Amino acid sequence: MVDQPRVARYRQFGDPSVIGVEAQDVPDPGPHDVVVEIRRSGINPLDVKTRAGAQNVPIPEGGLIPHTDGAGIIRRLGSDAAGLTEGQRVWVWGVGREVGTAANLAVVPAERVMPLPENASFDLGASLGIPAITAALCLSRHEDRLIVPSTYALAGRSVLVRGGGAVAHFTIQLAKHLGARVVVAASPSKLQAVELAGADASVDRTRTDAQQALRELSPDGYDLIVDVSPAANIQSDIDLAAFRATIALYAREGGNSAEVDFRALQAKNITLRSIRTIELPQDEMQWAADTVTWALEAGALSVGEAHGLPIVLFSLDEIGQAHAAVEAPGFHGKALVTL
Ligand SMILES: NC(=O)c1ccc[n+]([C@@H]2O[C@H](COP(=O)([O-])OP(=O)(O)OC[C@H]3O[C@@H](n4cnc5c(N)ncnc54)[C@H](OP(=O)(O)O)[C@@H]3O)[C@@H](O)[C@H]2O)c1
Known part of the structure; x- marks a missing residue:
């Protein structure tokens, strides 16, 4: 497990500068959650619209950890998180608007965790999420x-x-x-x-x-x-x-x-x-996540310049710049935060 975990958080809506980075307490998973050591946190237009205050969601008392998508390795399992194992490579999607993936350690509902095959990179895994x-x-x-x-x-x-x-x-x-x-x-x-x-x-x-x-x-x-x-x-x-x-x-x-x-x-x-x-019920989104994993296992999904979706990497300290890049007119590609 990472030594000194850090997390991005904002406590008010606004431009990308509202996002700060701070030390993170090691989180405990709820019974149906897992803790994922995030390697890449994926940014979607939804994440920047939420940060800008355009999505009509309240900010919880402790602030909001951005990004719904990501990829990493399971480090801890909740007592009722069935079908997953510690050390497993995974991609995660639609994690939640309050507790996102822009953190070394993300608490993710087990139903939003999918296996990431060995042939798929963390860049690819973190790009899938909501778009795929x-x-x-x-x-x-x-x-x-x-x-x-x-x-x-x-x-x-x-x-x-x-x-x-x-x-x-x-x-x-x-x-x-x-x-x-x-x-x-x-x-x-x-x-x-x-x-x-x-x-x-x-x-x-x-x-x-x-x-x-x-x-x-x-x-x-x-x-x-x-x-x-x-x-x-x-x-x-x-x-x-x-x-x-x-x-x-x-x-x-x-x-x-x-x-x-x-x-x-x-x-x-x-x-x-x-x-x-x-807004869709979990079973419909699960059908879609299973379909994406089916295509992933067959090697049918890819990212990177050679495949038409350039990957642009930012460090956690550059998360504000990453949001600004996604908001810039004409941005093409997938912006990911590396952790
Ligand atoms: N309904 C959902 O659940 C859901 C899920 C994911 C995303 N979204 C929304 O879908 C949009 C795209 O998401 P993304 O992740 O693909 O973003 P993205 O990578 O930033 O792509 C945005 C695309 O929108 C296209 N576009 C903009 N104006 C257009 C127009 N007038 N006519 C045709 N195409 C136009 C552009 O295509 P060109 O190359 O043709 O310029 C551009 O490539 C965002 O608004 C996002 O919030 C909705």
Whole structure:
């Protein structure tokens, strides 16, 4: 176990400078918890929005330890934490908003702990969390039925991914592993990255003829569309959807509302799904975490510049800089705090 554990914490909302680093008492796990020695703490847009006070969560009396995702090694088990072992490499996700992973020792509910195979680095493990689970949830239903994870679950299906961020990255890799053909519409600076991630084709979403280009890449329409910006894209999504397609909306980049042509939606029997991962019941998120681990064990998920999602590392003392980097316009990659 680490000698002099330290923890990041903030006691008020604000800019990245509100996060301080202090000594940490060795925490005791509750009966259903484990203590994980964190090696990498993953930062998501949700974490910076929470710190900025945009998420409507109260700050507990003792302050808030940031970040919901991470990877490390189990050091202590709660009395009822079944199925896990001390010394096990793990990735953790959605840990909690009060007690996060930006600490040498994180207390994590056992149900949010997944095995990290030997072939997967801590960088990869800490990048998965909410983005990969959201990706799995977005791909989880086709023709309104829960898919069974297999390398042919989406064989013969065409998937359109909007955007080129971390969720898009894992959506591309998972969809490929599920057997789909994947087309991505992203900003021009991300096109090379999404192809490195495994996309079969990509289209510059800022092109005036982007709609035409996307239609030509899948003339019969897309069976599944995963959209980061429905306000900008929903009508285009409906136009490009195949009969009985599913459109999964997981973010509100670029706006909160848009006009929807219900006639077109109905004519194709389209299913519109919206996903807010952290609000879903544990069994659905567990399905997604299991699906991510299934793909991980097969070597289907990867990060790093060569795979389209650069990793940017920060020390615990640089955690404020890490938040500032994630907030900066145009940031691409996964920011991780090393511990
Ligand atoms: N619902 C959930 O449970 C859930 C879970 C995870 C994340 N999220 C949200 O999803 C968003 C992305 O998360 P992330 O981790 O992937 O962040 P990220 O790595 O920072 O990626 C953000 C992406 O948003 C895309 N984007 C921004 N404006 C766009 C627009 N007008 N049209 C199309 N794409 C646009 C950009 O894609 P381009 O390359 O095309 O510019 C960019 O790559 C965040 O808002 C996050 O809070 C929601």
